[in-house]
Amino acid sequence: QSVLTQPPSVSAAPGQKVTISCSGSSSNLGKSDVYWYQQLPGTAPKLLIFDNSKRPSGIPDRFSGSKSGTSATLGITGLQSGDEADYYCGTWDSSLREWVFGGGTKLTVL
Amino acid sequence: QVQLVQSGSELKRPGASVKISCKASGYNFRNYAMNWVRQAPGQGLEWMGWVNTNTGNPTYAQGFRGRFVFSLDTSVNTAYLHIASLEVEDTAVYYCAREVEAGPGIDYWGQGSLVTVSS
DSSP: OOSBBOOSEEEEOTTOOEEEEEEOOTTTTTTSOOEEEEEOTTSOOEEEEBTTTBOOTTOOTTEEEEEETTEEEEEEOSOOGGGOEEEEEEEEETTTTEEEEBOOEEEEEO | OOEEEEOOOEEEOTTOOEEEEEEEESSOGGGSOEEEEEEOTTOOOEEEEEEOTTTOOEEEOGGGSSSEEEEEEGGGTEEEEEEOSOOGGGOEEEEEEEEOTTSSOEEEEOOOEEEEEOO
16 A cells, blocks of 8 residues: 555547646645656656656656645646556655655556 | 666575665765665565665665665765565565655666565
8 A cells, every 4th residue: 555646547549638646645745745757668767757847857848747735646748659657656755754656557548 | 977777687595685786877976865666576666765875874664674784885886785584575676766966856766676586
């Protein structure tokens, strides 16, 4: 049981938009910034979004992030087959004093 | 560019130990803490803890106290994860992952090291 809750799977057609939610509590998302990672099949996670909504250099603006209260959302527009991956949210939990991840969301591009 | 290059796959018997390395390049190793993350087969990411690369002081997540040890060799910009008394349930990919400068946060990841524990 992960501290952060994500939907197990989402799907959408190529070119469409999809959102992935990440729900937490006052001790984690309520206090700390959220990070989002993309894990393509058989590869290591890669940073997509940091500090709730910022994109590292090289990440296209099709990827966006937001946070409100104890929930965060990753948005992906103009879906491509290459976006099929597992997506994880992560943040610091001040009560556990640990970094926590969501359970991951598998994105399928139909 | 920042790179974290980990050691290769390992096959171990239950009860044995393993040491995984993570060699960093492209940045000042001592300025960024190093995290360790576990991913069991078909499962999600699990934070194991982190090590202060300036002091060598480790911090372990609740489920990783006892058999897991983080260490460093700053002369070669390398972090290590040692796992003792391996159990079948330790079968997983282990990642090193750099802490952001103004953390908490994780930015760059190693490619992962698969440890398989089987009799």
